[in-house]
Amino acid sequence: MEVVETCGKGALSSVEPSTKHSFPSTDEEIVGFGKDAENIMKKLTGGTKELDVISIFGMPGLGKTTLARKVYNNPSIVNHFDAKAWCSVSQAYDRRMLLIEMLTQATRGKCDIKENDDIADKLQKSLKGRRYLIVLDDIWEVDAWEDLELCFPNGEDGSRVIVTTRIEEVAKHLQHRSDPYSLRFLTLEESWELLQKKVFKGESCPPDLREAGLQVAEHCKGLPLVIVLIAGIIAKMEREASLWLKLANDLSSYVLGEQSMKAIQSSYEHLEDHLRPCLLYMSLYPEDCKISVSDLVKLWIAEEFVLNIDTENMEEAARVCLNDLLNRSLVMISEKKLDGQIKYCILHDVVREFCGGKLREKEFKQLAVPYNPYQHLQYSKESQLCIYIHDDLVEQLDHSEYRLDKVPFLDSVETKSLEFIAHPAFNTWSRSDPLSLLAKLRRVRVLHFLDVELPRSWATDVQSLTRLRYLAIKVFDFDFKWVSHMHDLQTLTVQKSRRRFLNTSPAAIWKMTKLRHVNLSEFFFLWQDSDRSFFEESSEAMLENLRTFGTYIICENEKNPRFWWRFPNLEELSLVIVGVSTIPLFPIPEVHTQLQSLELYLPGSSKFRSSVGGASCFVFPSNLRHLSIRGFCLTEEMALNITRLRKLERLKLSKTEFLGENCWDATDIEFPALKYLSLLWCNMRGWNASEESFPMLEKLVIQGCRDLEEIPLSFADIPTLQLIEVEDCMESVEDSAMDIKREIEENTGCDTLQVRISNKRKYRQLNRAGN
Numbered sequence: 069m070e071v072v073e074t075c076g077k078g079a080l081s082s083v084e085p086s087t088k089h090s091f092p093s094t095d096e097e098i099v100g101f102g103k104d105a106e107n108i109m110k111k112l113t114g115g116t117k118e119l120d121v122i123s124i125f126g127m128p129g130l131g132k133t134t135l136a137r138k139v140y141n142n143p144s145i146v147n148h149f150d151a152k153a154w155c156s157v158s159q160a161y162d163r164r165m166l167l168i169e170m171l172t173q174a175t176r177g178k179c180d181i182k183e184n185d186d187i188a189d190k191l192q193k194s195l196k197g198r199r200y201l202i203v204l205d206d207i208w209e210v211d212a213w214e215d216l217e218l219c220f221p222n223g224e225d226g227s228r229v230i231v232t233t234r235i236e237e238v239a240k241h242l243q244h245r246s247d248p249y250s251l252r253f254l255t256l257e258e259s260w261e262l263l264q265k266k267v268f269k270g271e272s273c274p275p276d277l278r279e280a281g282l283q284v285a286e287h288c289k290g291l292p293l294v295i296v297l298i299a300g301i302i303a304k305m306e307r308e309a310s311l312w313l314k315l316a317n318d319l320s321s322y323v324l325g326e327q328s329m330k331a332i333q334s335s336y337e338h339l340e341d342h343l344r345p346c347l348l349y350m351s352l353y354p355e356d357c358k359i360s361v362s363d364l365v366k367l368w369i370a371e372e373f374v375l376n377i378d379t380e381n382m383e384e385a386a387r388v389c390l391n392d393l394l395n396r397s398l399v400m401i402s403e404k405k406l407d408g409q410i411k412y413c414i415l416h417d418v419v420r421e422f423c424g425g426k427l428r429e430k431e432f433k434q435l436a437v438p439y440n441p442y443q444h445l446q447y448s449k450e451s452q453l454c455i456y457i458h459d460d461l462v463e464q465l466d467h468s469e470y471r472l473d474k475v476p477f478l479d480s481v482e483t484k485s486l487e488f489i490a491h492p493a494f495n496t497w498s499r500s501d502p503l504s505l506l507a508k509l510r511r512v513r514v515l516h517f518l519d520v521e522l523p524r525s526w527a528t529d530v531q532s533l534t535r536l537r538y539l540a541i542k543v544f545d546f547d548f549k550w551v552s553h554m555h556d557l558q559t560l561t562v563q564k565s566r567r568r569f570l571n572t573s574p575a576a577i578w579k580m581t582k583l584r585h586v587n588l589s590e591f592f593f594l595w596q597d598s599d600r601s602f603f604e605e606s607s608e609a610m611l612e613n614l615r616t617f618g619t620y621i622i623c624e625n626e627k628n629p630r631f632w633w634r635f636p637n638l639e640e641l642s643l644v645i646v647g648v649s650t651i652p653l654f655p656i657p658e659v660h661t662q663l664q665s666l667e668l669y670l671p672g673s674s675k676f677r678s679s680v681g682g683a684s685c686f687v688f689p690s691n692l693r694h695l696s697i698r699g700f701c702l703t704e705e706m707a708l709n710i711t712r713l714r715k716l717e718r719l720k721l722s723k724t725e726f727l728g729e730n731c732w733d734a735t736d737i738e739f740p741a742l743k744y745l746s747l748l749w750c751n752m753r754g755w756n757a758s759e760e761s762f763p764m765l766e767k768l769v770i771q772g773c774r775d776l777e778e779i780p781l782s783f784a785d786i787p788t789l790q791l792i793e794v795e796d797c798m799e800s801v802e803d804s805a806m807d808i809k810r811e812i813e814e815n816t817g818c819d820t821l822q823v824r825i826s827n828k829r830k831y832r833q834l835n836r837a838g839n
Contacts, residue, residue: 099254100254100262105138107249108122108230112201113145113148113226115246117226119221119244120227120228121229122246123238123242123243124231124249125236126250127291128234131292132251133205133206133232148199149228152201153203155170156356157207159208160354160355163215167191167216168187174191175194176795191219192218192221196223199225199226201227208233210237213238213241236250253291256282259286259288263281263298267303274307277309280309280313284298284312286316287316296397297335300395300396300397302315303395304395332419333422336398344437345371346390346393347398347399347423348426348427348434349371349373350415351415351420353492353493358412359413361390366559367514369386369537370558371454371513371537372452372513374386374389375440382584385439390413398415398419399413400416402414407743427456431460452485455478455487456490465505465508465509472486488509488512490506490515503526504529506529507532510533510534514536515536515540522541526541527545527547536556537558540561543563543565544564548580555582559583559586560586561585561586561588562587577611578609581611583614584616586616588618609634610634611635615640616638616641618640638662645669652686660689663692664694667696668698668700669697688712690714692713693717694717695710695713696722700724702724716739716742718743719744720748722748723749723750723751724751725751729753729754730751731753734756735756738761739764743766744765745765747773748771749772752773752775753776758782759786766790767791770794770797771797772795778800778803781804781808784812784815789820790821791822792821792822805823
């Protein structure tokens with residue numbers, strides 16, 4: 069792999085976009101690690117040509133992961149290594165999953181993995197002959213290293229492994245040629261600098277608060293984690309020196325070993341009541357688990373941690389809760405989307421440990437106070453006592469004939485008002501028949517069974533679960549009528565265990581008026597003729613609460629467009645479409661004024677349609693901000709349909725054909741608001757564009773367009789352009805990207821454009837030549 073990357077002001081992370089890493093984002097404040105990073109980078113790029121292991125050790129909260137990440141993402145390190153991978157090991161780890169993660173990252177997701185593959189052998193072969201950098205974050209035991217080290221070939225390429233651990237003995241045992249690196253505490257000056265950055269967000273500290281602030285910084289004992297947690301508290305307090313001094317005095321009474329837990333205790337005590345159950349809920353995910361923000365907000369809503377008052381803004385209210393936890397540094401960002409939105413978040417190990425202790429103290433019970441964004445109004449709801457369904461509870465229920473009044477630790481609880489939480493991460497579901505348990509505990513709001521295929525009797529088993537608000541299942545058969553009795557259901561996710569056609573009736577779905585999110589993966593749906601009445605304009609069947617619908621396969625016909633009319637408030641829609649129709653998918657685009665994101669895939673022969681005038685079937689709703697189309701032939705008419713989307717910010721064209729000698733001529737068209745453009749495996753040779761074609765573009769990604777000759781030089785005239793990323797394209801495309809960069813530097817005198825190039829084909833050719 070050849071990598072060319074140049075970073076100017078506001079450098080972006082160098083993490084490959086196709087990979088999902090398990091570490092926090094790079095936009096957090098980093099203080100005091102400059103010299104440390106410099107020393108470690110010297111170890112990475114200099115010294116022996118043989119494999120070396122650089123161990124970073126220190127107590128929790130010192131910033132081991134932050135330092136490793138700072139080095140890992142440094143542009144000079146990105147340029148130095150041919151392959152990179154980052155994995156969190158932690159106390160409980162799955163060796164095969166770790167190896168798959170490393171293999172996926174080292175090959176940029178291009179390795180086909182089968183169930184019976186020897187992953188260790190494939191990883192070793194993929195790394196052999198390449199200069200690689202592997203980060204193993206948070207190793208606890210020597211055995212974990214011995215499980216993995218044979219996968220790392222020891223050549224003369226200058227490859228390196230970085231290990232972070234909180235245990236000095238582990239770091240010393242892993243030593244190859246470089247001595248373990250002991251991470252120091254921050255100085256008082258560094259502590260004060262970090263505290264100011266987190267509290268004042270770039271502003272200067274008022275003089276009357278400086279002395280109090282310095283005392284707070286001093287009592288944090290140089291621990292970065294403690295500093296950011298205390299900063300999260302102070303940022304929410306009145307800016308009064310007396311309050312800050314009181315907090316400093318509270319901290320000073322604890323010895324260093326207890327400092328982290330005390331800081332978390334303080335943060336926890338300062339949380340509003342509604343945020344505590346949200347945080348405790350997150351702590352039950354596995355260690356180092358990347359938690360999907362999209363799923364998390366749906367789960368919080370289903371568990372009634374967010375009060376259902378204004379149904380239009382429930383997800384936004386849940387995101388307010390998450391942002392509050394992020395602002396207090398109790399939760400960290402793990403990964404962001406291209407547009408900057410948070411995709412995954414993660415809990416620091418120490419925060420998770422603290423919260424787990426809180427739950428165990430109370431035998432997995434917690435008091436949930438729903439978040440009410442309209443507390444000043446007359447709406448209110450009392451707190452509810454919840455208990456997580458855990459292994460001890462299940463065992464006691466087995467011995468008590470599932471009578472709650474006979475369970476010992478529930479003696480003092482009013483069981484009639486007790487709510488049950490079936491957390492997605494609990495091991496209880498390893499039982500042979502988990503549904504039989506839940507059928508007896510009917511007051512369950514969430515079922516998440518995507519990790520196990522349910523038996524064919526599942527539809528009968530869930531009949532008693534009428535209070536479900538979230539259902540995610542992997543099954544062989546599915547029909548809406550089997551779940552239509554769940555009138556409170558908000559989220560429905562169904563994955564198939566085997567691909568097959570389903571004849572289903574849409575009639576049942578209209579009873580589920582509270583549905584907000586539906587995702588039916590890889591099912592083929594054929595609407596029955598007997599349901600024609602539901603497509604008549606006079607029908608009043610509507611799902612006004614539905615916000616997202618996808619990804620499933622429909623056979624497009626004359627009835628489907630009218631079907632979409634029944635979802636007037638859709639915000640996201642993702643479809644795989646088969647069959648041929650002359651009826652537009654959105655016959656009246658103005659119906660879906662709330663639709664923000666649309667993904668369409670036309671597999672196989674469906675491409676033919678858009679090349680013979682079928683583009684008129686795809687007139688898109690006018691308020692779209694994200695459009696992804698795959699398998700289309702982009703005719704002039706369809707391109708014009710897209711340019712009419714005046715708010716469109718993200719456009720992804722995947723496996724797209726272009727008429728006219730495979731050339732995309734965008735000279736006379738304009739995408740006025742487009743910020744992100746991705747061309748993935750498109751069949752295109754030429755590309756023409758003017759400086760007015762993409763006036764607001766920030767990021768351009770071109771991957772696998774192997775016939776494309778060059779990027780138009782007019783891109784040098786786009787003042788907003790920040791990044792061009794090229795992968796698996798001709799050298800002339802790479803050269804044109806660098807020409808654009810040089811043109812910008814000559815015209816503006818500024819190094820504002822990053823160019824990131826990866827060419828696996830060239831690497832393979834060089835590797836074969838070397839052998």
